[in-house]
Amino acid sequence: MKKLLSLVLALAMLLSCGAAMAEEPKTFSVMTMRWAGMGDSFATNPFLVNLEKEMNVKVDWQIVSSADWFDTQKPVLLAGGESVLPDVFLGFQTLGEQDIINNVEYFIPLEDLIEQHMPNLMKAFEEMPALKATATSADGHIYSLPSRMPSRPVACNVPVVNVQWLENLGLAMPTNIEELEKVLLAFKEQDANGNGDPNDEIPYTSIGFDISFLVPFGINDPNGTGYVVNADGSASYVYTSEAYKEGLKWMNKLYNMGVVDNEIFTQDQTIRDAKCDDPVAAKVGFAYAWSYDAIFKRWMKEYQVMEPVAGPDGVRYAHGDLNGVSSIKSNQLCITTACEDPVTVLKWADKFYTGEASIQNFWGGLGEVTTANADGTYTLNNPPEGISADSWYWDRSLRDFGPKYSSLEFDKKIILDPTQGDGLKVAMDANTAKYVTPCFPELKFTSEEYEELSFIKTDIDAYIETTRAKWITEGGIDAEWDAFVKQLDAMGLQDMNAIYMGAYARYVESQK
Ligand SMILES: [Ca+2]
Ligand SMILES: [Ca+2]
CATH class of the missing domain: 1.10.287 (Helix Hairpins)
Structure with a gap:
């Protein structure tokens, strides 16, 4: 034991001497969860590799799989305390706010260190105060760093209508809920898809109750919190509100008219998808959708994102978040008390808070997945043959996990294909984003x-x-x-x- 100790001491002395001369890289361990089967390929992302050289650090990646993490590894690790903890946890799915606040003695408050060592993050806090608010725990400390993902749409779950059906029936685009009612009724009563059968159209469908349907009544809760921010800045509960009550009365009226799919409370996604992508004829007239290309598939060209219809008060509302839907995330990086050199970790992490770093950590490295164009814009490259864009991004980047900050300004430099995937979601904003009002944020509790x-x-x-x-x-x-x-x-x-x-x-x- 003594021998081992002296060996360790000798080694430590050797290392510190080496550092003085050749500047040995400083090593820290970063534990991060990946979805089952994904592996550690993201760690070869050129941005991460180059950053190690630039900062003279060595990241010891400790990859855990979602298959074992939540029920097995995480509880054991948190119960084991400081001696078994890594220096850093990365990704909001790796450790959530409850994991941190319930074990707060193992996490370092970062707010003072951020001020001293993270100029990029400080600038982001200034530009987007919601980022700082999201990062702040209930006790006023910042234990974990936030992210804002690049190029997220402002509106989510937008209204999509079959414009071919409108044309077939000689109907104008509905502009308010009364007109929408009439359009849905016409879809029901007439042969809107023109296949000779007047009864095979489903005017409106959804999987379960979709709060988007009540957005015309002024309810905007994209985070599913149950709360809305009112025009005067105050907040209130949705499900005891007059708007919710009136909205449900309207929906009941439509249900009785036979224009709401009577299977909404029983169907799952497979059944809904089969209706939307019917092999014989387009079957659905109106829906709220995220990626309508992924839902309507072969009939996609018949559908268009419409402007939201005005509600009973004559105002158009849209579902969404002015800072980008699900764009701001907390708990992207926290440092444990096992870490001996948090300053080095934070200096490294600060490099993640630029637009160029963020696109590389969200999609993939420059020259590989992303391209920096001569005019200052950025584009995404095509995935290799046989690989979907989304799996390519997950393979080549941290994707949803880890610190990021793409400013609203930087977002404008990112050029995406507006006909599919992430780019289509942004393109769908054209008719809807201007009607989005402030929404209730995801909050942190004690x-x-x-x-x-x-x-x-x-x-x-x-x-x-x-x-x-x-x-x-x-x-x-x-x-x-x-x-x-x-x-x-x-x-x-x-x-x-x-x-x-x-x-x-x-x-x-x-x-x-
Ligand atoms: Ca019909
Ligand atoms: Ca028909």
């Missing part, structure tokens, strides 16, 4: 709040789901509304609202 929410929210969400399905298919919302609100209060809605409003106030405050 350990106690997470625990309380896990009790209250599960019950409340389940109750909301069952009442909603009944009110859409059978009606009765007016008669049952007051009892519904009373029941929610009995289930702890006011406590839940207080927790959310407190966390939202902290979020707003930490933008300053």
Whole structure:
């Protein structure tokens, strides 16, 4: 044992002498989760390889697979404490906020170090205060670095209509909910797809209840939080609001008219997709969709993203996030107390916070997956024969995981193919993004709040789901509304609202 110790000491001395002369690279371990079967090919991304040389560091990548991570490895590791922890965790799926805040003694507060050593991130915080607010934990510290992904659309789940059907029936593009109602009814009553059968059209379909359908009533909640930001900047709960009630009444009316697919509450994605990509005829008239190319496939050319219809108040609303849908993420990199040199890690991580670094970490290296053009723009290269673009990006980059920041300005320099994939999502913004209003962000809570929410929210969400399905298919919302609100209060809605409003106030405050 003594011999070993002296050997280690000698080695350490040798290393530190070596560092003084030849500047040995500083090594730190980075643990990151990849989806099962993906492997570690991303680590050969030229940006990451070159950055090691530039910063004179050596990253010891510790790749864990999603197949073992969540149920097995992560709980063991967090229970094992500092001696078994890596220096760094990377990726919001590797460690989430609850993992960090419930084990906060193992994580280094980074806010002062960020100020001293991360000029790129400081600039990003200044340009986009939501980035800083998202990174700030409930106790006011920043334990993990955030990301903003490049070229994300502002609007999500946009309204898509079959324009061939409109033409076949001589109908104009609907501009408000009354006109939409008439169009959907015409789709139902007439032979909109022109195959001789007036009864094989499905005017509107979705998988389960889709909150997008109530967007014309002023409900914008792309993060699925259950809360909306009102015009005066205050926030409130969606499912006890007048807008939600009126929206469901309208949906029930449409259901009774026979224009809402009566299988929405029973069908899964496979069944819905089969309807949208029917081999014989286009079968669906109207839907809210993310990538409508991926849904309508062979009929895609018959569909167009329309401007959102105006609601009862005459205003058009769209579903989305002004900072980019699902663009801002927290928990992308945290440093444990096992790390001896957090400053070196942060100096390395700061290099991730430029536009050029972000496109390379989101799609792939320059000269390989991405190209820097002479005019200052950037394009994506075509994937090798037989590989889909998305799997190529996952193979060659950190993709959704890790620090990134593409500014709104830098986004404009990225040129994507507007006919498919990520580029189509951005192109779909043309008719919709201008109607997007501020949305309620994903928030961070204290350990106690997470625990309380896990009790209250599960019950409340389940109750909301069952009442909603009944009110859409059978009606009765007016008669049952007051009892519904009373029941929610009995289930702890006011406590839940207080927790959310407190966390939202902290979020707003930490933008300053
Ligand atoms: Ca019909
Ligand atoms: Ca037909």
